[in-house]
Amino acid sequence: MFSFLHMASFTMKIHCFQRNFSFSSSALVPVQLPSRMETHFWYILPDEVKSATLLNQYLDILSPCEKENVLRMHGDNLKKSALLARALVRTTIARYQINSQVSPTSLKFRKNIYGKPEVDWQNHYDRNPPPLHFNISHTSSLIACGVTLDSPIGIDVEEKQRTTKNNILSFARRYFSPHEVESLSIISDPEIQRLEFLKLWTLKEAYVKALGRGFSAAPFKNFTIRFRAATKGHLHLSGNSNSKASEIIVESSDDPKTLTSNWQFALLELTGSHYAAICKEKDDDTVEGKGSVPMKLTVRKTIPFVEDQCISGKDALVLVGGL
Amino acid sequence: MASASGVSMSLSSITCSFKKNQVPISSLKSVSMPIKGKSFQSLRLRTGPSRLRVSCAAKPETVNKVCDIVRKQLALPADSEVTGESKFATLGADSLDTVEIVMGLEEEFGISVEEESAQGIATVQDAADLIEQLISNK
Numbered sequence: 001m002f003s004f005l006h007m008a009s010f011t012m013k014i015h016c017f018q019r020n021f022s023f024s025s026s027a028l029v030p031v032q033l034p035s036r037m038e039t040h041f042w043y044i045l046p047d048e049v050k051s052a053t054l055l056n057q058y059l060d061i062l063s064p065c066e067k068e069n070v071l072r073m074h075g076d077n078l079k080k081s082a083l084l085a086r087a088l089v090r091t092t093i094a095r096y097q098i099n100s101q102v103s104p105t106s107l108k109f110r111k112n113i114y115g116k117p118e119v120d121w122q123n124h125y126d127r128n129p130p131p132l133h134f135n136i137s138h139t140s141s142l143i144a145c146g147v148t149l150d151s152p153i154g155i156d157v158e159e160k161q162r163t164t165k166n167n168i169l170s171f172a173r174r175y176f177s178p179h180e181v182e183s184l185s186i187i188s189d190p191e192i193q194r195l196e197f198l199k200l201w202t203l204k205e206a207y208v209k210a211l212g213r214g215f216s217a218a219p220f221k222n223f224t225i226r227f228r229a230a231t232k233g234h235l236h237l238s239g240n241s242n243s244k245a246s247e248i249i250v251e252s253s254d255d256p257k258t259l260t261s262n263w264q265f266a267l268l269e270l271t272g273s274h275y276a277a278i279c280k281e282k283d284d285d286t287v288e289g290k291g292s293v294p295m296k297l298t299v300r301k302t303i304p305f306v307e308d309q310c311i312s313g314k315d316a317l318v319l320v321g322g323l
Numbered sequence: 324m325a326s327a328s329g330v331s332m333s334l335s336s337i338t339c340s341f342k343k344n345q346v347p348i349s350s351l352k353s354v355s356m357p358i359k360g361k362s363f364q365s366l367r368l369r370t371g372p373s374r375l376r377v378s379c380a381a382k383p384e385t386v387n388k389v390c391d392i393v394r395k396q397l398a399l400p401a402d403s404e405v406t407g408e409s410k411f412a413t414l415g416a417d418s419l420d421t422v423e424i425v426m427g428l429e430e431e432f433g434i435s436v437e438e439e440s441a442q443g444i445a446t447v448q449d450a451a452d453l454i455e456q457l458i459s460n461k
């Protein structure tokens with residue numbers, strides 16, 4: 001009887017080994033689902049992925065449609081970022097091991113009625129699928145994926161050295177709210193002004209992406225993002241990088257009522273080179289009261305199937321709004 | 324067309340082999356796989372209407388101006404392939420680029436583009452068509 005059991009487990013082990021082997025170096029390290037208070041932030045640096053074998057491995061997990069889209073991109077760098085973006089999303093969600101049948105390749109995606117991508121659990125789940133939300137953003141040098149449980153999320157990343165072709169204030173006057181234009185125009189140093197512009201841009205993008213109803217549903221001009229200092233009731237306009245901002249709030253231009261009751265933000269600086277803005281809907285329990293609740297963040301750098309690294313400290317510097 | 328004949332060829336060859344080996348009819352179901360192949364899917368996608376176009380196609384000069392503005396914004400070399408068919412996304416434009424491109428088009432053509440209209444722009448042609456529509460509405 002014992003030998004029979006041994007045989008069964010031995011066969012199982014061989015089977016598992018073979019499955020892992022197909023991912024050559026190692027399988028994806030599984031991760032626990034975030035709690036409702038948490039946000040998981042995963043990112044990949046394209047420059048750290050050089051192996052053609054690895055890139056082919058990533059290509060293999062994509063759907064035929066995704067592969068077509070990747071190959072349609074103009075030039076190798078764009079193809080690579082498009083590939084890594086899809087590979088990051090698929091491998092990240094598969095890690096949460098919600099169901100043993102979910103693998104990076106088996107995941108299906110769809111778009112909501114406004115075009116925001118979401119997981120299509122299909123028949124992976126008999127009853128209610130896990131309320132896993134995600135959002136991706138990429139620049140040529142960093143690709144990120146944010147994951148939450150049970151709350152819409154939007155993220156946006158931007159290179160700190162990104163310049164605009166248009167004059168910053170002209171651009172802001174055209175697209176930002178009057179308050180934001182004012183907060184930028186009082187900055188005399190053009191470099192600081194550019195950086196503050198990028199912070200506002202990423203935060204506004206993250207908010208619109210979290211809303212998930214498309215650019216036109218929340219025109220940039222109709223809402224203001226501002227930074228608020230720790231002391232209660234003392235409002236700073238953003239612009240001074242030395243201001244002790246403790247939270248980011250969003251206000252509607254049409255309706256003076258603050259929208260913060262629904263949304264929380266965090267702004268990070270990654271590896272000194274990128275800004276990352278995260279916007280997530282607040283958990284019902286934290287909506288009570290006017291107090292701000294910093295976002296509980298876990299930042300991980302990854303090269304799927306190769307290595308994962310928990311990032312903290314100056315490599316994931318929380319500028320505002322996160323823990 | 325070529326793909327259609329390809330499928331019918333493989334159908335007949337499979338039928339032949341089945342006859343030889345006297346495999347039960349039910350296994351012919353596996354033949355349906357090639358029909359669901361990529362080539363048919365893409366055909367379906369192309370023949371379906373992608374967008375309801377109200378305006379006529381824009382003048383070539385407009386399309387060329389848009390191409391120039393796009394090339395400048397994305398810092399693409401002068402010889403890079405940018406045509407009416409080119410999608411902003413595949414050229415590498417992210418959201419900030421797209422917004423800057425729209426701003427550049429507004430300045431170049433003296434028009435104002437609403438957020439709803441801007442969201443619908445996927446290709447250079449879309450942008451050129453929208454520009455001419457806005458100009459004619461002025």
